[in-house]
Amino acid sequence: MPCSAPCIPRNWIHLPCAHSAAMSKARVDDVEGGAAHAHARLDSAVRDIRCHAEGLGTCNSSTARLGERLAAAEARAQHLAALHDGTAAGLRDLAEVTVRQALGRAEEDRALLRGVDARAAELEARCAEADGLTTRLAAEGRGAAADLRAVQARIDELDEAAHLLRDDLARERSRSEADRAELQDAGRSVGSLQDEVRTVNAALRRAQEEVAGVRRDGRQQAEQLRALADDLAGISHGLQLTDGEVCGLQALLKGLPSGPRR
Numbered sequence: 001m002p003c004s005a006p007c008i009p010r011n012w013i014h015l016p017c018a019h020s021a022a023m024s025k026a027r028v029d030d031v032e033g034g035a036a037h038a039h040a041r042l043d044s045a046v047r048d049i050r051c052h053a054e055g056l057g058t059c060n061s062s063t064a065r066l067g068e069r070l071a072a073a074e075a076r077a078q079h080l081a082a083l084h085d086g087t088a089a090g091l092r093d094l095a096e097v098t099v100r101q102a103l104g105r106a107e108e109d110r111a112l113l114r115g116v117d118a119r120a121a122e123l124e125a126r127c128a129e130a131d132g133l134t135t136r137l138a139a140e141g142r143g144a145a146a147d148l149r150a151v152q153a154r155i156d157e158l159d160e161a162a163h164l165l166r167d168d169l170a171r172e173r174s175r176s177e178a179d180r181a182e183l184q185d186a187g188r189s190v191g192s193l194q195d196e197v198r199t200v201n202a203a204l205r206r207a208q209e210e211v212a213g214v215r216r217d218g219r220q221q222a223e224q225l226r227a228l229a230d231d232l233a234g235i236s237h238g239l240q241l242t243d244g245e246v247c248g249l250q251a252l253l254k255g256l257p258s259g260p261r262r
Contacts, residue, residue: 035151038144045137052130059123066116073109
């Protein structure tokens with residue numbers, strides 16, 4: 001009996017599942033790359049904030065040192081003024097020289113203070129810029145954190161989808177194993193049928209050989225019968241000739257006179 005089960009390719013089930021799994025893995029890799037990029041941006045922002053904070057601390061330290069120097073200069077000027085008041089009578093020239101020196105130093109200190117004020121204003125502007133940058137980086141960090149949460153949620157969804165795909169793949173594999181077993185059974189049935197067909201073909205060949213032998217014997221017998229028929233026809237013709245001769249002899253015998261009786 002021929003097998004009625006259709007010949008189904010073994011990999012027709014694996015192809016869509018394998019393609020879906022490959023697409024899911026590619027999307028997971030893209031999401032993980034985006035998350036890594038967001039983490040890198042957040043780390044860079046944190047490092048920039050720390051650098052600006054360190055610069056701000058350095059500026060504050062410089063401002064404190066300048067304030068200390070200014071206080072020391074003011075104290076020194078007050079001390080010189082007191083010395084000038086105490087020694088104004090006997091040390092006018094020395095006081096004038098000292099005052100001029102003090103005034104020069106005070107001018108230098110004032111110039112230094114003006115430079116310090118300009119530097120402080122510049123540092124304040126840089127601090128304001130750093131504050132704005134810190135605020136912007138904090139906002140970007142919050143946005144990056146929100147993006148990271150969204151990416152993590154997407155990764156969780158993709159993990160769930162991958163888990164479902166793995167379950168579907170396992171079910172399809174079990175089905176393919178069952179189909180493979182059925183195909184193997186069908187193959188064994190086809191093999192047994194092929195063996196039977198070969199046996200039947202061998203029997204048919206033997207029968208054909210026997211029929212050919214019988215036909216050869218029949219042809220030989222037919223030839224023998226034709227030869228026998230020819231012989232019989234020749235014998236019949238000879239008998240007919242003999243009958244004619246016998247009849248002629250009988251007629252001759254009837255025409256002869258009978259002999260004397262004794």
